[in-house]
Amino acid sequence: MKGVHQSAAKASSSPGTLGELRTEFGFKAGVSGAHTARTMMLADITALLVTAPKEAKREDFNQLIVEENVLGKRTTSNRWLTARHLADLYALDQSVTVFRLLRLFWKADQSSRPMLALLCAQARDALLRLSAKKVLETKPGETLTSEDFVNFFNHELPGRFSEKMTLSLAQNVAASWAQAGFFRGKVNKVRTRPVVTPATAAYALVLGYLCGLHGQLLIESDWARLLDMPRDQVIRLAQEASKRGWLDFKGAGNVFEINFRQLLTPKEIQASHGPN
Secondary structure, three states: OHHHHHHHHHHHOOOOOOOOOOHHHOOOOOOOOHHHOOOOOHHHHHHHHHHOOOOOOHHHHHHHHHHOOOOOOOOHHHHHHHHHHHHHHHOOOOOOHHHHHHHHHHHHOHHHHHHHHHHHHHHHOHHHHHHHHHHHOOOOOOEEOHHHHHHHHHHHOOOOOOHHHHHHHHHHHHHHHHHOOOEEOOOOEEEOOOOOOHHHHHHHHHHHHHOOOOOHHHHOOHHHHOOOOOHHHHHHHHHHHHHOOOOEEEEEOOEEEEEOOOOOOHHHHHHHHOOO
């Protein structure tokens, strides 16, 4: 099992591509994730954030889900499970950086929400993060099945899960990527391009920044690769995000200066990049 652990850890935080996954900002490393049991639950997180007050904390979300049943679950046990899995995927606490930023962009642009949810779930679910390798190497128009994802996880994490658990993981991961706009179709999923906006790009880049990346590394990081578009389009969206006041962007050639003083506190900036 030691080799399995090392394989998953390497895949979830490759040096220079993801940066350092800082738990104080809400990132999760490790070798597990909510996708062994659920998808990224886009419909649930969408309905929940419509209802929750701006400054809601974890206990407030638990009350909404369990006691007030705003998500319409039939049993109390299902409500508790839903609350737990949503917290695993999104933190559900305004004091957690990745979730605070998710809510900011969520409110700013409705069309961005599927990709914003995927990006936050990527930050918090190592298994979903690992699956990006398979999805991003698949070209638009090509087809993937649950069996393809099963084979992928068996190759990347041999012996980690039972056959039944691997199938559940494969199906849930495939569904999450479809919810985000990377696939269409139920059984045979045909690769498509997701809707990517300046808000989506800003969130992807700030996640990379919180992991200690800067400059060109931000533009070429695995966080930016999740936008599924050429580098020049990422730059264009970053420039548009700058115009909207979400970040500061200066760049020419391969030299970029990108910061997030508008989004992050001085403490968050110092923790991720050290003193100025």
